[in-house]
Each structure stands twice: as structure tokens, then as C-alpha cells.
Amino acid sequence: MNEQTKPESAAETERVATEWFFRRDGGFTSQQMRDFERWIDDRSHRAAFEEIERTWARLGETGPLVRTEVAARKSPWLVRRWLPVGLAATAALTLAGWWGRAAWVGRAEFAEQAATEVGGLRRLDLPDGSFVTLNTNSSVDVHFTAGERRVRLLRGEAHFEVAKNPVRPFVVVATGVAVKAVGTAFSVRVKASAVDVLVTEGRVRVDDAARGASLLQPAPVAVLAEPPVLVAGERVTIATGSDAVLVPARIAVVAAAEIDQALSWQERRLDYADAPLSEIIADFNRYNQHKLVVADPRLSERRFGGSFPAGDYASLVQLLEKTFGVIVERRERETVLRLP
Numbered sequence: 212m213n214e215q216t217k218p219e220s221a222a223e224t225e226r227v228a229t230e231w232f233f234r235r236d237g238g239f240t241s242q243q244m245r246d247f248e249r250w251i252d253d254r255s256h257r258a259a260f261e262e263i264e265r266t267w268a269r270l271g272e273t274g275p276l277v278r279t280e281v282a283a284r285k286s287p288w289l290v291r292r293w294l295p296v297g298l299a300a301t302a303a304l305t306l307a308g309w310w311g312r313a314a315w316v317g318r319a320e321f322a323e324q325a326a327t328e329v330g331g332l333r334r335l336d337l338p339d340g341s342f343v344t345l346n347t348n349s350s351v352d353v354h355f356t357a358g359e360r361r362v363r364l365l366r367g368e369a370h371f372e373v374a375k376n377p378v379r380p381f382v383v384v385a386t387g388v389a390v391k392a393v394g395t396a397f398s399v400r401v402k403a404s405a406v407d408v409l410v411t412e413g414r415v416r417v418d419d420a421a422r423g424a425s426l427l428q429p430a431p432v433a434v435l436a437e438p439p440v441l442v443a444g445e446r447v448t449i450a451t452g453s454d455a456v457l458v459p460a461r462i463a464v465v466a467a468a469e470i471d472q473a474l475s476w477q478e479r480r481l482d483y484a485d486a487p488l489s490e491i492i493a494d495f496n497r498y499n500q501h502k503l504v505v506a507d508p509r510l511s512e513r514r515f516g517g518s519f520p521a522g523d524y525a526s527l528v529q530l531l532e533k534t535f536g537v538i539v540e541r542r543e544r545e546t547v548l549r550l551p
Contacts, residue, residue: 225259228260232263322353324350324352325353331345332476335353341372341374343372345367346368346400347476352365357379358379359380360376360380360382362382368400369383371383374394376393383399386401386451387457390416391415392413393413396413397441404450405449406451410443410445411444416440426457427462428461444465444467445463446463447461448463479520479521480521481520487514488513488531489505501544502546504547517530531548
């Protein structure tokens with residue numbers, strides 16, 4: 212006899228409904244909107260969600276951010292007084308997780324620094340409902356004011372999921388490149404002599420942080436009333452060499468499979484379809500203290516594909532040695548690779 216799924220309790224439904232209510236007010240990503248629509252399609256879920264909306268409407272507040280701020284400032288007694296029986300405890304627990312965000316709404320200022328070591332991965336929950344995921348050996352400096360949400364990417368790579376707020380734009384600055392968004396998702400990577408920007412949702416502007424001019428090169432026949440933007444499925448690489456003047460770069464369209472490969476680091480994987488070994492080795496060296504060295508230019512240009520755990524350089528070396536006949540010299544801090 213198959214085990215039947217246990218019916219969802221009313222308390223659990225209320226708890227999830229409360230979480231969806233506050234998450235919606237903070238701004239949905241596209242994926243969250245799809246998940247919410249599937250969840251609320253259930254009649255009992257919709258009824259619980261609408262009851263929460265009616266309850267908060269009776270508080271007499273006019274906007275989602277103000278509602279959250281007021282709820283956080285009031286005592287648990289007042290929250291219990293207004294909420295229906297059975298929902299008070301759930302809402303109190305949910306509100307507790309939002310107090311930090313509500314406090315930011317009240318004072319408008321927020322600052323935080325965060326970093327990862329080699330091989331590290333870290334996710335930051337920002338007080339506006341945005342998220343930042345830091346890749347290996349990366350560092351950010353976050354500073355929010357009443358008029359702007361600004362993040363400096365000091366080194367490495369980060370993926371940003373931005374909560375919508377048209378009056379308070381979200382700006383990421385990296386090596387003189389300013390990526391400006393309202394509500395979207397994108398990645399920024401600081402390389403040795405370039406900044407790479409990949410958009411996965413929505414659209415962003417890419418500007419010179421000092422001069423304000425766009426760094427996106429429009430199509431030759433385009434007639435633009437506004438600065439060009441980078442949209443989902445597009446990437447741009449801005450050269451940031453010794454020359455102080457940044458030059459606009461051409462936009463590149465990225466296939467869905469390439470986007471998945473570019474973001475695979477969030478699952479601690481490195482995915483390749485047909486990449487030169489030099490590129491693969493460079494990526495592995497970002498995630499490991501033990502370095503791989505290709506001592507033969509012929510081997511550097513050979514192309515490989517596959518999916519590898521980012522921290523498991525030993526498996527890659529073993530694959531090259533056993534399957535492709537690569538000569539391997541293992542040392543204490545590095546492994547040297549060459550052709551026979």
C-alpha cells in the first residue's frame with residue numbers, strides 16, 4: 212500500500228500565505244511569480260492569502276513598505292490584536308524575519324561588506340528583498356541610501372537578483388563600469404583586464420561610472436531615443452586595461468545552454484560544451500589553492516567538454532591522464548600537465 216501524502220494543515224497554509232504576502236510586497240522575481248501563481252491556484256491557499264490582505268488593509272496603511280515598517284514597530288500584542296485567531300503566531304514569526312528590512316525602510320541607510328575565500332560561495336539577503344550570490348574569491352561593499360542602492364564589486368564575480376523599486380535604482384560598480392537595474396537578475400565578473408556582464412532576467416544599463424556615458428555599442432542602423440540596454444540572454448565584455456577611457460563594446464547574444472554553463476558555479480559545478488583546456492584550467496585555478504599548470508601550448512588549445520565539481524581538480528587531472536594520455540607531474544602546490 213502506497214503511503215498517502217499528509218494533508219496540509221490550516222496553520223501551515225496560513226504560515227505559507229503570510230510568507231508569500233510579505234515576499235510579494237518586497238518584489239517578485241519571475242521565478243517567484245510563477246511559483247506564487249501555482250501556489251495560489253489552490254482554493255484554500257487563495258482564501259488564506261486574501262484573508263491576510265483584508266487583515267492588513269484594516270490597519271489603515273497605504274503601501275506595502277509602510278505596512279511592513281509599521282508592523283515591525285508595533286508590539287507583538289498589537290499584531291495579535293489585529294490578526295485572526297490561529298494566524299497571530301505565524302505572522303509574528305514571519306514578521307521577525309522582516310524586522311531588519313523594515314528598519315532599513317525607516318532609516319533608508321544600509322551598509323555591509325562581504326567576501327568569500329578561494330573555493331567559497333556565499334548568498335547575501337539584502338534588506339530591500341534583493342539577493343547577491345558571491346562566487347569564489349569575491350568581495351562586495353554594499354551601501355544603500357534613500358535615493359540609490361549601490362554595490363561595489365571589488366573582486367571576483369557575483370550574481371544579483373534585484374527587487375523592483377523604480378525610485379531607488381540598483382547600481383553595481385566594478386572597475387569603472389556601472390551596471391544599473393530596477394528589478395532584474397544579472398551577473399558581473401571582474402577579470403584581469405575586463406568586466407563581464409550577463410543578464411538572465413529583465414534589462415540593465417551599462418555605463419561608464421565616472422562619465423555616465425553608455426558602454427553598450429548599438430547596432431549600426433539603430434536609431435535610439437534612449438541609451439541602449441542589455442536584456443535577458445545578452446552579454447557584454449568591457450575592456451578595462453591601463454587606458455583610463457572605457458570604450459563601448461558590442462552586445463553578444465547568449466544561448467540558453469551557455470547561460471546555464473555560465474551560472475553553473477552557483478551549484479559548485481563547472482560545465483563546458485567545447486572549451487579549450489586553457490580556459491578550463493583557468494577556471495579550476497579560481498576555485499582551488501592547488502594550481503594546475505599546462506606546460507605545453509599544444510595541450511592548451513585542445514578542446515574538451517563535461518561537467519565537473521568546481522573543487523575537484525584531481526578528477527579532471529585523472530581524466531586527462533587516463534583517457535587522453537596527458538603526462539602528469541604532481542607537485543606539492545601544483546600539478547603540471549603536458550603532452551607525451
